[in-house]
Amino acid sequence: MTVTDTNSWTGIRTELLRRIHDRIWQPGERIPHEADLAEEFGCARTTVNRALRDLAESGLVVRKRRAGTRVALNPPQRATLTIPIIREEVEALGRKYRHSLLERDLRPLPPMLHGAFQVSLGADVLFLKTLHFADDRPYAFEERYINLEAAPTAREETFARISANEWLVHNAPYSHGDISLFALNADETLSRKLDTTPGTALFAIERITWAGGVPITHVRLIFAPGYRMRTEI
Template sequence: MNLRVKEPNSWTQIREELLRRINERVWQPGETIPGEADLAEEFGCARTTVNRALRDLAETGLVIRKRKAGTRVAVNPPHKATLTIPIIREEVEARGAEHRHVLTLKEIRPLPPHLHAAFPVPPGADALYTETLHYADDRPFLYEERYTNLEAVPEMSVAPMDKISLNEWLVQNAPYTTGDMTFFAISADTALARFFECPVGTALYVVERITWNSDLPITHVRMTYAPGYRMRTRI
């Protein structure tokens, strides 16, 4: 194939063609592909253009480049999963149930010591602590404990928390640039067993999430789900 392109962004067209050959197994995993000079001649472009396209593929992990050894197709390229922050109301409604939430606690309190490293709220900043109960058709669905940095979202202190849950309000009003999520299981203590109407010691699924806007922490939330909850995602 002779792909002749002269636009300033022609390296992107070459990258797409190289990507096609990798995906369609024209070049097999582990196979060394033609050198920059050969590809430049084939595509009728400068060698630097081919180099730019190959560097982009190398950054994604699809090819491996070694000095004097050439470029080969990665045998096991990395796969990245993208997770979005779900709105609890929508998750409940997707199950065919009606969502209801109850804010049971809202107060300014110091960040507990065990969160200082993971959620470094600036010294002197106010942290708003909230506890929210979420229901699906009046059945317990999720228990939410949240610390929010009011320096990051000061308007949250007057948000209409009776009409919309903090989860949904933050998704709509607090843009974030990065985050961290942890998944684990705990045994229900007396308070959780009472809320979920289950025996003490029942295994419960927990998600802890921290979101940031650049270097400013926004919120730390711990969500404990009802017994039997399953999280499903795609890769």
């Protein structure tokens, strides 16, 4: 018997977790199948399934038809990262948000992006440079390319009031994207914008989104010094 309610799937999950943490079920070991656990806990198999499915999603157990369920050997450290919507992130810190559009023009796609971001040959893309502020101090610098073939009405939008991010969410939702996180050294212009010194290590996020197979936008966000992206596991 356990303290937790073993008739709810979360209660069962807690008990299963306990057995794994307490090494009652060792890594790599096969655990009883759903039907047996359902009988033990006095519940429907569906309920046990729900608990085990949840553990499988977090990577703690590995499930295979016919082969059964095993405690994972090397539980992968999966963490759910929330890519910030900057305005919300700043406001959640209790600081005042504003942004300033530094540049907006049509230009050909820079060659560097031709591989990952395929627009029609010779087509112009909309280029935006934005600086995001928290309490009037620079918070992040954004460089963005928007594929006008995917979002033609962007051509008429000034992005003075609404940020490109929010505009795109409502006008060109994506179905899929690639994200990468990395570090870079501030160059001369970047350091001026972010109010730091050249060479400072900065945290950056790069993201490409598509709708179906059509690229929508490529954005690079570079945060002011000291930024940390946090999450829990």
